[in-house]
Amino acid sequence: WKSVFSQSCLLSLYVMSLAPSCDGGSILVFPVDGSHWINMKVLMEELQSRGHKLTVIRASNSWYIPEQSPLYTTVNLQMEEAFEDFFDIFLEKQIKREGASALTFLKLTKDFLHMISHAHAIWCEALEKILEDDKMVKSLLDAKYDLMLTDPAIAPGVVLAKHLKLPVVLNVRWVTSGDGQFQLAPSPLSYIPVPGSGFTDKMDFLQRAQNLFYYSITQFQQYVLVGPSYDAVCEKYIEGGCDIISLLQDADIWLFRSDFVFDFPRPTMPNVIYMGGFQCKQAQPLSAELEDFMQSAGEHGVIIMTLGTLVNALPPDLADEIASIFAKLHQKVIWRHIGARPSTVGNNTLIVDWMPQKDLLGHPQTKVFVAHGGTNGVQEAIYHGVPVLGIPLFFDQFDNLLRLQARGAGTIIRLNELNGETFEQGLRELLHQEHYRDNMQRLSRLHRDQPLSPMDQAVFWVEYVIRHKGAAHLRTQAYKMPWYSYYCVDVLLLLLSAVIGTVLCVVALFRFLCSRNRTKIKDKKQ
Structure with a gap:
């Protein structure tokens, strides 16, 4: 791996030296908070290191995006409602659900769609405040930004870019109606699973029928729940009107946070740049305390566990069961757990408030990664070749983990099936069946074997848009055709x-x- 990494670095430097230089540009950034901000910040750090000036539009009550930073200047939007409440409420319902009946599924789906549509409505109201503020609009125009860099999971950024007449680069995996690729490229439902379906690219007749049903839910979400909020803003502030899907399709470049080592093969478009794992780096040395703990595990190795940025802890009774299973193992455990300390924690378990996840995954002593299945964690596990025991909580996490399971690189425990017995069984399976690690390390080799690193590709295409004032020649005209002409x-x-x-x-x-x-x-x- 070190040899491959060194050769890749040398090749990346060589290719970048051949690319036309780009004087530092001025980039307006409209991010999404939470884990999406972690992705955006990694890209921004690289852009800033190459001389680009960054301005970030943030909510005044943001819980992840600081107002003061040496990385960027800020434009603050006054907002009162905190989005953490949405995730806390939905997670609580997920954890407390009993069984997986159709009624339970429909109720959870209704609550989820309501939560999402409410979040979009709040941000559309905030966007209207920007567009109503002549002084703010003038300052944004006077700044003469070269492009808008935005995450369209919540999409006021693309509407604002249209109003300011800026080229658009999307840091994207999700758009207002789910997986962005469904809005961009031909997406046959016969072999492309809809997020939330839990299917792979090999579907039988019944699964294809269900896949169509899930797709209809995403269309309902877009055109009935989410789209009207954006349509109202477009009609009021954009000359000639617009709709959010057309604005997304008009983006110059899609920096897509996935790749085909992780995702299933599917049609795509020339302005989609796959940069899955762009945030991954070689592991850095651990602190002396953590390194001593890792080495003390000996030949048995270490298990690390975290449920991501939006979840601090599981319910106390469930946490106690998990802690008791950890205590029975020969392996050492590092567990990110905030809240009441489980009463059954063993001497082999280190409870922490924060962990250097990338560096721990890259440590040779790490044997298994227990995770919720967020995109960042899954891609870092692939990069470092660590098999995953997945406990999906919400959103795309089950689908992410399903892709690992389909490739024999991990296994899944559904939340409503999580208990001491299933947790112990899943852990022992990954620890003692070597094919999981072998398959994950194969994925790691495939991911690393690229002529140019995902980050270098991302930066190149951002600078490409700056140099050429857009990339309209890469956009297909198919979106502008009526359906009867398209088919x-x-x-x-x-x-x-x-x-x-x-x-x-x-x-x-x-x-x-x-x-x-x-x-x-x-x-x-x-």
Whole structure:
């Protein structure tokens, strides 16, 4: 791996040296808070190191995006509602659900869609405040930004870019209606699973029918729950009006946080740059305390566990069960757990408020990663070749983990099935069956074997848009075609009409000739 990494670095430096230079640009950034901000910040740090000036639009009550930073200047939006409440409420319902009945699924889906649509509505209101503030709009125009860099999971950034007439680069995996690729490229539902379906790219008839049902939910979400909030802003502030899907499709470059080592193969477009794992780096040395703990595990190794940035702790009774299972193992454990300390914690378990996740995953003593299945954690596990025991909580996490499970690099415990017995069984399976680690390390080798690092690709295309004032030549015109033209229904109707017309003419001709022939015969008889 070190050899491959060194060669990749040298090749990246060589290729970047051949690329045209780009003077530092001025970039307006409209991020999404939470774990999405972690992704955006990694990209911003690289852009800033290459001389670009960054301005971030943030909510005044943001819980992740600081107002003061040497990395960027800020434009603050006054907002009162905190989005953490949304995640806390939804997670509580997920954890307390009993069984997986159709009624339970529909209720959770309804609550989730309501939560999402409310979040979009709040941000559309905030966007209106910007556009109503002539002084703020003038300051944004006077700054003469080169482009808008935004995450369209919540999409006021693309509307603002349209108003300011800025080229758009998306740091994206999710858009307002789910997986962004469904809005950008042909997406046959016969082999492309819809997020939330829990299917792979190998579906039987019943699964394909269910996949269509899940797709209808995403369309309902977009056109009934989410879209109208953006449409109202577009109609009021954008000359000629617009809709959010068309604005997304008009983006110059999609920096897509995935790749085909992780995702299932599918059609794509030339302005989509796959940069899965762009945030991954070689592991750095641990603190002396953590390194001593890792080495003390000996040949048995270490298990690390975290449930991500939005979840601090599981319910106390469940945490106690998990802690008791950890205490039975020969391995050492590092567990990010905030809240009441489980009463059953063993001497082999280190409870921490924060952990250097990337550096721990890259440590040779790490044997298993117990995680919720967020995109960042899954891609870091692939990069470092550590098999994953997944406990998906919400959003895309089950689908992320399913991709690992389908490749034999991890296994999943559903939240409503999580208890001491299933947790112990899953851990022992990953610890003692070598094929999980072998498969994950194969994915790691595939991911690392690239001519240019994902981060270098991302920065190159941002600078490409700055140099050329956009990348319109990479956008397909298919989006502007009516559906009947896109599917050639009008052409088929014309051809069908021509065929039918020809057949009718032939039939009429034969009838005419036959009728004439009968007339002649009748005349001869007379």
